[in-house]
Amino acid sequence: MIAVVGVTGSVGSLGYGLAAIGPGIGIGLIFAAYVSGVARQPEARGVLQPIALLGFALAEALALIGLVMPFVFGK
Amino acid sequence: MRAAALATPVTAAGKGYEPPSLEAFHFKSFFDFSVLGVQFHVTKIVTMMLFATLVIAIFFLAAFRHPRLVPGKLQAAGEIIYDFIRNSIAVDVIGREGVRFAPYLTTLFAFVFLNNLFGILPLAQVPVNSRIAFPAFLALISWVLFNYLGIQRKGFGPYFKEMLFPPGVPKPVYILLTPIEFVSTLFVRPFTLAVRLFANMFAGHIMLLVFISGTTYLLTVSNFSKAFAPVSFLMAIVLSVFEMLIIALQAYIFTILTAQYVSGALAEEH
Numbered sequence: 001m002i003a004v005v006g007v008t009g010s011v012g013s014l015g016y017g018l019a020a021i022g023p024g025i026g027i028g029l030i031f032a033a034y035v036s037g038v039a040r041q042p043e044a045r046g047v048l049q050p051i052a053l054l055g056f057a058l059a060e061a062l063a064l065i066g067l068v069m070p071f072v073f074g075k
Numbered sequence: 076m077r078a079a080a081l082a083t084p085v086t087a088a089g090k091g092y093e094p095p096s097l098e099a100f101h102f103k104s105f106f107d108f109s110v111l112g113v114q115f116h117v118t119k120i121v122t123m124m125l126f127a128t129l130v131i132a133i134f135f136l137a138a139f140r141h142p143r144l145v146p147g148k149l150q151a152a153g154e155i156i157y158d159f160i161r162n163s164i165a166v167d168v169i170g171r172e173g174v175r176f177a178p179y180l181t182t183l184f185a186f187v188f189l190n191n192l193f194g195i196l197p198l199a200q201v202p203v204n205s206r207i208a209f210p211a212f213l214a215l216i217s218w219v220l221f222n223y224l225g226i227q228r229k230g231f232g233p234y235f236k237e238m239l240f241p242p243g244v245p246k247p248v249y250i251l252l253t254p255i256e257f258v259s260t261l262f263v264r265p266f267t268l269a270v271r272l273f274a275n276m277f278a279g280h281i282m283l284l285v286f287i288s289g290t291t292y293l294l295t296v297s298n299f300s301k302a303f304a305p306v307s308f309l310m311a312i313v314l315s316v317f318e319m320l321i322i323a324l325q326a327y328i329f330t331i332l333t334a335q336y337v338s339g340a341l342a343e344e345h
Contacts, residue, residue, distance in 0.1 A: 050163070050331065057328040061267055064274035071097055071277075 012070020019066020026059035092292045095284035100205060100277075124203045127189040131182065157181050160330065168334040169341065176337060179220075180330050187213065187272065188326035194280055195315050195322070202276040202322075207269065210276075210329075214269035217333040222261075225340030234340075268332060275325045279318045286311035 034052035038045050104116035138153025146154055160181040165173035190209065194202030204210050225234040238260055239253045286307050293304035 050167070053324065054328065054331060057271065057324070058267075061271040061274065064278050065270055067278050068270075068274045 010070060012073070015070060016066050019069075020063045023059045023061075023063035023066075026062075027056055030055040030059060092289070095281055095288055099280070099284055100201070102201075120201065120203055120206055123193050123199055123201075124190060124209065127186065127193070127203065131185045131189060135182075135185075156185065160184050164327075164331050164334050168331060169338040172341065173334065173338070176334065180334055183213070183333060184326050184330040187329050188323065191272075191276055191322040191326060194276060194283075195318050202280055204272050204325075205276040205280050207273045210269040210272040213272075213329070214265040217268060217336060218265040220333070221336040221340040224337060228341055264336060268329065272325055272329055275321055279314075279321055283311060283314055283318065286314060 030052055034048055037048050102118040102120055104118050106117040108115050108117075134149075135153055138149045142150060157177065161174065161177040164184075165177040165180055167173075169176060187204065190203035192202075193199035194205070225238075228234070229237065239256050240249055241252070241256065244252060290304050290307040290311060293300055293307055
C-alpha cells in the first residue's frame with residue numbers, strides 16, 4: 001500500500017515497461033529462428049524473410065499498443 | 076530536493092522541459108464547410124492525404140499512359156513497384172488468382188507508404204497515419220474486401236461455417252475454438268491491422284519529437300547540459316533513418332496482411 005502511494009507521475013510508463021517484456025522476448029525468438037534458419041540453409045532466405053518480418057510486425061504491435069495506451073488513458 | 080532539481084532543470088527563461096504530448100497531433104482547421112449537416116474540417120493532415128492521393132494517381136497514370144516494350148525512366152519506376160507487389164505479395168501469398176488483386180494492393184502500398192513518409196519529409200513532418208481515422212478506414216476496406224470475397228466465393232452459410240468450425244478438429248474443441256475464431260477473424264483482425272499501423276507511426280513521431288524538442292530545450296539550458304544538445308540532435312537523425320525502415324516495413328506489412336486475409340477467404344476447404 002505504501003509502495004502504491006509512493007508512485008507519482010505517469011503510471012503508464014510502468015505499464016509500457018511491462019507491456020514490452022513479452023514482445024521483446026517474442027521478437028528475439030523470431031529473429032533467432034530466422035538467423036539459424038538462414039545459417040543452415042542460406043538459399044531459403046527469400047522464403048524466410050517475409051515470414052520473419054510478418055512475425056516481427058505481429059509481435060511488435062503488442063509493444064506499440066502498450067506505448068499508446070498511456071496516452072489514451074493517461075491523466 | 077537535489078533529485079527534484081536534477082529532474083527538472085530550469086532554463087534561463089524559467090521554463091522546464093515540456094515533453095511532447097497529444098497536442099502534437101492536433102492541427103488547426105483552416106477551412107470549414109458542411110455538407111448535409113456533416114461538419115468537415117480541412118487540416119494539414121487532410122491536405123497531405125489529398126496531396127498523396129493526387130501524387131500517386133498522377134505518378135501511376137503518367138507511368139502507364141503510353142506503355143512501351145522498352146520502358147522509359149518513369150515507366151520503369153512504376154513497373155518496379157508494381158512488379159514487386161504483384162510477384163512478392165499478390166502471387167506469393169494469394170496464388171495465381173492474386174494477379175486480380177495486384178492493382179489494389181499496389182495502390183494500397185503506395186498510399187500507406189507515402190502517407191507514412193510524410194513523417195520524415197521536410198515541411199510535412201507528421202505522418203498522416205498517426206491519426207487513427209486513416210488506418211482505421213484502410214483496415215475497414217480490407218475487412219469488407221475479404222469478407223465480401225469469402226461470401227461471394229463460398230456463399231454466406233458455408234463461408235461462416237468454415238470460419239467458425241474449421242474441419243479436422245474433435246467436436247468438443249469447438250466450444251473453445253468457435254468463439255475464438257469468431258472474435259479473432261471479425262474483430263481482432265481489423266483492429267490490429269489499424270492499430271499496428273497507427274501505433275507505429277504515432278510512436279515513431281513521438282520518438283522523433285522527444286529528441287528534437289530535447290535538442291532545442293538543451294540549447295536553452297544555461298549549464299553544462301548544453302553539451303548534450305548535439306548528441307540529442309544526432310540521435311534525432313539516426314532515428315529518422317530508422318523511421319525510414321519502419322515506414323517501408325509497415326506499408327509492406329499492411330499490404331501483405333491484407334493479401335493474407337484475402338487468400339484465407341478465397342482458400343478452398345482443406
